[in-house]
Amino acid sequence: MTTKKYSLLCFVVFALMLVNLSACKVSEEEGYGRWDADANAMIDSNEYGTAWNEAGYYGRWDANRDNYIDESEWNAGRNTYMQDVGADQVGAYTDWDVDGDGRLSDTEFRDRSFDVYDADRDGNLNEAEYNTWWGGFNRTGNSL
């Protein structure tokens, strides 16, 4: 390899490292650390609630904006946002509709969606669990 080619290769490697570093910075700002208010490396249900509010997550599922999520909206949202979550983990609409009135209030929806993403059921979202939420949300081109 000539010196010139070697220099070019070094430059490309260095440039890629810079791109990689800036990508990490962006994902940290968008991601986990941003919502971890008490900095314990876990996102609890309150911290998830903040992310959930700022994301307007409920509104994204509530297609007709009547402040309830009916079964057809739930089916559409599940197919859009929860592709990476197993069907067993998501459960049935009736599992979400705790009071059985045939529609999901924001509280029913928030609590159950947290449980769905809390795959190991320890009451916190670790980084991998959070990334499943974020990945589903972001796949649709949404951003915070």
Ligand SMILES: [Ca+2]
């Ligand atoms: Ca925390």
Ligand SMILES: [Ca+2]
């Ligand atoms: Ca609705």
Ligand SMILES: [Ca+2]
């Ligand atoms: Ca309900």
Ligand SMILES: [Ca+2]
């Ligand atoms: Ca967990």
